[in-house]
Amino acid sequence: MTSRTAACACGALTAACEGEPEVISLCSCRNCQRRTGSAFGLVAIFPGEAVAVSGAGAIFAREADSGSTTTFSFCPSCGSTVFWSRSARPDVVCVAVGAFADPTFPMPVRTVYDEHRHPWIGFEAASRL
Numbered sequence: 001m002t003s004r005t006a007a008c009a010c011g012a013l014t015a016a017c018e019g020e021p022e023v024i025s026l027c028s029c030r031n032c033q034r035r036t037g038s039a040f041g042l043v044a045i046f047p048g049e050a051v052a053v054s055g056a057g058a059i060f061a062r063e064a065d066s067g068s069t070t071t072f073s074f075c076p077s078c079g080s081t082v083f084w085s086r087s088a089r090p091d092v093v094c095v096a097v098g099a100f101a102d103p104t105f106p107m108p109v110r111t112v113y114d115e116h117r118h119p120w121i122g123f124e125a126a127s128r129l
């Protein structure tokens with residue numbers, strides 16, 4: 001089975017992920033832009049039992065538009081967000097695709113918050129929600 005490990009920039013906080021993600025999504029919401037410092041966020045959603053976390057993350061929680069709470073785990077030393085959970089889906093773990101630093105990671109299958117996407121980004125997903 002495929003095994004991949006997401007890590008923060010300094011390597012202290014990791015999330016080892018077994019198997020393929022259920023969904024890979026590109027999010028252009030403004031919160032993802034601020035969280036990543038980039039134009040969009042990329043997330044791979046794994047079943048909770050497929051993810052093994054190592055290291056002590058710091059927590060940042062915020063309320064989503066839907067009213068659910070998203071709780072981000074980031075490295076207190078280097079600041080990278082590695083994974084997060086959502087109160088609406090306690091059975092899954094969301095992992096930052098960039099934290100895998102793996103150009104062969106599968107591409108996103110959906111995009112969300114397209115209305116906030118930077119117009120120069122030409123990505124077209126297989127489906128949209």
Ligand SMILES: [Zn+2]
Nearest residue numbers: 008010075078
């Ligand atoms: Zn770190």
Ligand SMILES: [Zn+2]
Nearest residue numbers: 027029032041
């Ligand atoms: Zn977002």
